[in-house]
Amino acid sequence: MPLFGRESELKDLNELVDGPASGCAGVLVQGEPGIGKSAVVAEAVASATVGGLRVLRATGVEAERNFAYAALHQLLHPLRAGADTLPAPQRSALWAALGLADGAExxxxxxGLAALTLLSEEAAVKPLLIVAEDVHWMDRESADVLAFVARRIDTEPIVLIATLRDGEPSPLRDAGLSSMDLEPLPGEVAAELLDSVAPWLTSSVRSRLLAEAAGNPLALTELPSAATEAPDPVLPLTERLERAFGDRFTALPEPARTTLLVAALNETGSLTETLATASALLGDEVELSALTPAVEARLIDLEPRTVAFRHPLMRSAIPASVRLEERRRAHLSLAETFRDQPDRRAWHQAAAATGADEDVAAELENAADRARHRGGAAAAVAALERAAALSSDPDRRADRLLRAAELAVESGGRETAERLVRDARAGDLTPRQRSTASWLLSGFEDGVREDLSRIAELARLARSVAEDGQPDPAMRVLWGAAMRCFWAEPGADARRTLLAVADGLPVENSDPRLVAVAAYVAPFERAESVLGELRGLAATTGADPEVDRFLGSASLQVGAVDLAARFSAAAAPGLRAQGRLGLLPRALAVQAWSRVRLGDLAAAVPVAAEAAKFAKETGQPFMYGFATAVQAEIAALRGEHKQAKALADEAERIGLAAGARPVLATVQLARGIAASSEGRFDDAFADLRRLFDPADPAFQLALRVYFVAEITEVAIRAGQVEALREIVAEMERLALSTPAPALHIGLRYARAVLDPSDELFEAALGADLDGWPAERGRLQLAYGEWLRRQRRAVDSRGRLRTARETFDALGMTAWAERARRELRSAGESSPNRGPDASEKLTPHELSIVELAAEGLTNREIGQRLYLSHRTVGTHLHRIFPKLGVSSRSELKGALGLVSG
Structure with missing residues (x-):
């Protein structure tokens, strides 16, 4: 049957499949049930086939939602032979996910990277069209992989077309696909369609059906067969359609009804399984011919090995049309058919259960373990939640709910986790269970949106759990509370309470968890001991990337930005290799923030961009805001003021929503730097002064020690010397209690600038500034400026020249230009600096070219950055002309990485 009223949509889809290399990843076709999503996709598939594309398909089935990677198995099954050529980590991950081999979780x-690699390799042979239908019913793991792929195929000869019901959630909504919304057919077109399928209708019935169908093509084609002169009671359209399909089903002979019921309940649609189960139910062998009446009733189509329902509503209408006991018997029969497939058996047993059943609950718990082992967190959550519902023992019920909540936290399912914790708390919990319920949800946004009183509450809970002889759960609770001290300011009393609990735990002082807690809770009081432990632990980086990641954050709290950069840089490769993209942006954001403070902008640019990208992709808004604020600071230091403002505004919007202090502090820093480089020193002082005001949301207790030099610089130029002296005096008092390197470096600068003398500048420059080139350059510039004002122009030139060369090398354009101006005033010309080769590239391109310059292959780069190696090759092809090189061997020289 031809499609009516979809000419525009078909034209767009045909253009899409005609040019899969054009840079468009694909389209998400949305609409209500029966609106024609599958019909337009079928036309696009026909067009793609004629055009020479290979078509791969996966369809979400409601009954398969709890089977991890079920849809991905459908999609990649035709390509399984090619998986042998995947890099070993990807191959192992893919086989384990699909249940085709044993392996680590x-x-x-x-x-996702394995799927992307496999698809891109296939597309290099023949362009691909991926069709993903009913993604609202796909298992979460498969939908996540498809979203991952969709974000990364814009340079591949691959097109993705997905269909989604209106109002349904799916990861594909945020995967960068263009949206195609199918609207109801206009009146004239709807009438034309109805007349083509039911020309016999009387005028009154025709008018009523047109009104009831409201332009829905499925209703227009399916309702006429059940239409009568007497109108039915008013029902929603979907319910009316299901009733029509149910009536069609109940009119079938018994063998057809039983077989069709089994097919509707069987998630795979396997014809062999369906016939075998129906035969067991009826006590007589059922032949394929038993389904002929269902085919004639236009409920199903018979494909070579499967039963295909003509519309998903038919699959849901059929079980609703039979008695509960009839459905239960069918589920039990299917469970027997699947006795060698324990996961499917468990779910059908659960569907047949009419009350608590500990045996079935245990089978579901085992299914959850298997799903978890395959990386199917969402499937494991569903199995555990159902197991909890079937539990006869309240204690086991709570344990299962809390295990499910923990998995939901790990997979980013906040609403699910909150619901599961709430359900668990509805019963009587043991002390251990209460502690678990309390710390679980702190994994989301580090408690940023919670009331500050929650921190003290968590401290008391940690102490109680520790007193019950459970130090590890107590440490987890304490860690959740300590993290909140970074994003929010709970006050001195709450910090003291947390520290007392930490001191009382039966844990070694060198335990990385305790070191990190002390750094977050008491960044000044415990800085000396924390720094000692951190320097000792620095010798063991690389053993556990998660430990390195939070030690990097801990280093940041105690002013050791050099250690922060070291730990976080060590964490990133391990987190990449493990595919832990939830933790990776945290390590990258700390690494980028630290690199900027050290003046290494070239290294910070791609790291900050990647941190922002992965934080956004993994749903971590405050880490995204933090990384975006770092990008704003980089832009300000480079003199890119318009970009700095846009990035700062975006980061502030995110940070203000919940008072995320590190985000807001970095935003104000970026604004102050930009205002200073533009000569707006009053504005710059106003921006930076907020960082030292405890009443301001941009005040961050630990991070403010990094900003002493910045506020000193602008305060002097804004004529705010007295206000500056107050701030410096406060920082001097703080310095008596902490050896934080960043604070003491900043104070030496402030002393020299406030009361300038050769002795103070020489003392500041004579301190240990190894690894702090930006601070050394800042001192040289300030010293040179002071010398020139003292009419010692000849003495000033060497200082200013060194500062200019330092800032040029670091890419700190605004500072380099200031040094040039001072040099000219001192009587020495200074050539203008052209753009550095790396500044010609986007952050994404810079990430790729730096890895290529290190000698990594395209495939290795792709594995690091979660791209296909062909995408890497495409980027390098564009990068070479920008850098004026023709081969990889020239990249080091172009980036200035050749060692001397």
Whole structure:
């Protein structure tokens, strides 16, 4: 049957499949049930086939939602032979996810990278069209992989067309696909369609059906067969359609009804399984011919090995049309058919259960373990939640709910986790269970949106759990509370309470968890001991990337930005290799923030961009805001003021929503730097003064020690010397209690600038500034400026020249230009600096070219950055002309990485 009223949509889809290399990843076709999503996709598939594309398909089925990677198995099954050529980590992850081999629990993003690699390799042979229908019913793991792929195929000869019901959630909504919304057919077109399928209708019935169908094509084609002169009671259209399909089903002979019921309940649609189960139910062998009446009733189509329902509403209408006991018997029969497939058996047993059943609950718990082992966190959550519902023992019920909540936290399912914790708390919990329920949800946004009183509450809970002889759960609770001290300011009393609990735990002082807690809670009081432990632990980086990641954050709290950069840089490769993209942006954001403070902008640019990208992709808004604020600071230091403002505004919007102090502090820093480089010193002082005001949301207790030099610089130029002296005096008092390197470096600068003398400048420059080139350059510039004002122009030139060369090398354009101006005033010309080769590239391109310059292959770069190696090759092809090189061997020289 031809499609009516979809000419525009078909034209767009045909253009899409005609040019899969054009840079468009694909389209998400949305609409209500029966609106024609599958019909337009079928036309696009026909067009793609004629155009020479290979078509791969996966369809979400409601009954398969709890089977991890079920839809991905459908999609990649035709390509399984090619998986043998995948890099070993990707191959192992993919086989484990699909249940085709034993292996360690695969990371979701490593599975995504394996799928992307496999698809891009296939597309290099023949362009691909991926069709993903009914993605609202896909298992979450498969939908996540498809979203991952969709974000990364814009340079591949691959097109993705997905269909989604209106109002349904799906990861594909945020995957960068263009949206195609199918609207109801206009009146004239709807009438034309109805007349083509039911020309016999009387005028009154025709008018009523047109009104009831409201332009829905499925209703227009299916309702006429059940239409009568007497109108039915008013029902929603979907319910009316299901009733029509149910009536059609109940009119079938018994063998057809039983077989069709089994097919509707069987998630795979396997014809062999359906016939075998129906035969067991009826006590007589059922032949394929038993389904002929269902085909004639236009409920199903018979494909070579499967039963295909003509519309998903038919699959849901059929079980609703039979008695509960009839459905239960069918589920039990299917469970027997699947006795060698324990996961499917468990779910059908659960569907047949009419009350608590500990045996079935235990089978579901085992299914959850298997799903978790395959990386199917969402499937494991569903199995555990159902197991909890079937539990006869309240204690086991609570344990299962809390295990499910923990998995939901790990997979980013906040609403699910909150609901599960709430359900668990509805019963009587043991002290251990209460502690678990309390710390679980702190994994989301580090408690940023919670009331500050929650921190003291968590401290008391940690102490109680520790007193019950459970130090590890107590440490987890304490860690959740300590993290909140970074994003929010709970006050001195809450910090003292947390510290007392930490001191009382039966844990070694060198335990990385305790070191990190002390750094977050008491960044000044415990700085000396924390720094000692951190320097000792720095010798063991690389053993555990998660430990390195939070030690990097801990280093940041105690003013050791050099250690922060070291730990976080060590964490990133391990987190990449494990596919832990939830933790990776945290390590990258700390690494980028630290690199900027050290003046290494070239290294910070791609790291900050990647941190922002992965934080956004993994749903971590405050880490995204933090990384975006770092990008704003980089832009300000480079003199890119318009970009700095846009990035700062975006980061502030995110940070203000919940008072995320590190985000807001970095935003104000970026604004102050930009205002200073534009000569707006009053504005710059106003921006930076907020960082030292405890009443301001941009005040961050630990991070403010990094900003002493910045506020000193602008305060002097804004004529705010007295206000500056107050701030410096406060920082001097703080310095008596902490050896934080950043604070003491900043104070030496402030002393020299406030009361300038050769002795103070020489003392500041004579301090240990190894690894702090930006601070050394800042001192040289300030010293040179002072010398020139003292009419010692000849003495000033060497200082100013060194400052200019330092800032040029670091890419700190605004500072370099200031040094040039001072040099000219001192009587020495200074050539203008052209753009550095790396500044010609986007942050994404810079990430790729730096890895290529290190000698990594395209495939290795792709594995690091979660791209296909062909995408890497495409980027390098564009990068070479920008850098004026023709081969990889020239990249080091172009980036100034050649060692001397």
């Amino acid at each position: 695969p990371g979701a993003y490593l599975v």
